[in-house]
Amino acid sequence: MKPEIITGAEITIRSLQEENVEFVFGYPGGAVLNIYDAIHQQTVFKHVLVRHEQAAVHAADAFSRATGRVGVALVTSGPGATNAVTGIATAHMDSIPIVIISGQVPTHAIGSDAFQECDTVGITRPCVKHNFLVKDVNKIASTIKKAFFIASTGRPGPVLVDIPKDITTETAEFIYPKTIDMRSYNPVVKGHSGQISKAIDLLINAKKPMVYSGGGAVLGDAAKSLTKLVKKLDLPITNTLMGLGGFPASDQNFLGMLGMHGTYQANMAMQECDVLLAVGARFDDRVISNPEHFLKNPKKIIHVDIDPASISKRVKIDIPIVGDVDLVLIDLLKAYQEVEKNHNKKLISPWMEKIKDWSDTDCMAYKDDGSVIKPQLVVQKLHEVTKGDAFITSDVGQHQMWAAQYYPFDKPRRWINSGGLGTMGVGLPYAMGCQLAFPESQVACVTGEASIQMCIQELSTCKQYNLPIKIITLNNRYMGMVRQWQEFFYGNRYAESYVDALPDFIKLAESYGHVGMKIEKSSDVEGALKEAFSPKLKERLVFMDFITDQTENVFPMIPSGKGLSEMILAKDE
């Protein structure tokens, strides 16, 4: 067969096709013009033109979160790459597999402070799983292959490939490697069998067992095995913010989310348990708060995680099990079956009674006299109207916590938010990524009037691609979470947290060609949501501006640095 000699730009595109890429989110510019020219001449994947590079990376990130596949973004050199950095760091903190292709100035110009030059590999190094600068056209294909392999295996994460412009015009034979073997990168997949039987032994003999699962259980597609194991052993379970949907929220074993704004029962059970099974979670500061306080109640901790560096990072682990969480959970189930006959489930009855007492505090209750729209009510009604089956994206702040608290997720990959980096502005581009991946599904972006303005330009992208996203803005005319902290810890001095000079969101939405709705009465909430999700508006983006209670706070709340059992509850206020 005659060797296929094509340009670097074509090799880049062909490599993406070989990876079965469906969407490339991007924005053109000088250094990537050759790549864009090659995109123009192909029809295998679709390019989605965003309005800001940050949104390209967020959308690719959400595509991955919703589908489990690798998301792809394409940006130009210099400002294209620096604009992408927030998106890359966001994906990195939540371990999301994406590949970012960035253009670079020609190799001979690198280091000369050329127009639109920046050290992209240097700037992104701390916020990627790995990155590459390709200096040889013969290495484009193998580098892209490596990028997808690294992004999607082990603990996933973003990988950036920086390609200088001259390399995209040079030619080479196109050979896409079928497999990749890297002597320096061999993630562990299977858990240690000795550790697995020790773990089961601890769990069945525990008097106060508890399960805590995080984003790793969702990203590792382990929801099924996790649910099976928890139901089989009949254990109480909580999810982190990133782990929501990893175990069905409507199940009776579920205690709700834990952490800074977790439920009373979940946090108390975490604090007082004697054996803890942690699955794909990393004991971070927003989850266990103060580690010394957390360990005041002695407990044995079993930690299942794909990343050895997550083990004993903040809390000393007794039984580490490094491996693919789904495979480890399956092995745990097998190990349990062998000793099932010795398992006396009555052993934990007093513990379950105690948990029931904690649950009876009804920590999620909120006062609603109907005089003003309560943000919690909007989320609850959204859950009803969408039958709990929508993709919910959120921005960052109070609305994010209310969405997490009042929209119970029964399925994984339905709750799409920035947990680690906490990036305001992700909500709308996240919704774009979900809607493109699942055109027939309902996608709602729960946001605030401050967050939504951080990527509002994407309303234009939504128009171009007819994305019928429903934007649920909980508009309290404040940066709510900042205001809440200022109320609690800064003597009500609301420094710069009031959002003044807000736009008329209805007119704004309309000017982009969308539908706008303003909802000011509590009694109108349900009707408005029903209308937005009705067949009449099925094809339209609806921007819903809910004017909500200006001073509502998120409860329960653990003040920063305090212990899990030191929550402030709504009734204390």
Add this chain to the structure above:
Amino acid sequence: MRHIISLLMENESGALSRVSGLFSARGYNIESLNVAPTEDETLSRMTIVTSGSNEVIEQIIKQLNKLIDVVKVLDLNDGRHIERELMIVKVKATNKYRDEVKRISDTFGGRIIEIAETTFTIELTGPSSELDGYLDSLDKAAIIETVRTGALGIGRGDRILKI
């Protein structure tokens, strides 16, 4: 506690900055860092001298292993090892000091590699603490310039870092 960590990594551009960036980003101490090619031209060997509690050292090893370009990591302090550092020192050596500098250098096994009109340049190899001892023995005011490689280390006997 002070640890000498040796690692083999792919000889790629930017590999060094991945390691140094890791130490600064995570706030780990770094006393010295040495990197050079090995007999296998595709690999570089790096020796890092760091300090920290056992927990911190454990995290450092894990985080180094997590770097994609890193092939193998060995904490030399986990077993018996040999440590060596090379130092070159330029000292003031005028009439009355010339004999004394020579005597001290001989005691530490140093070699005078340049004799100039008013200075000696001495080469000295040994564990880092021994080099410190040599410097302490000299009159501080006489030391003009010092240059050190940072410690290198190798396991004793069959403790080998190789792929």
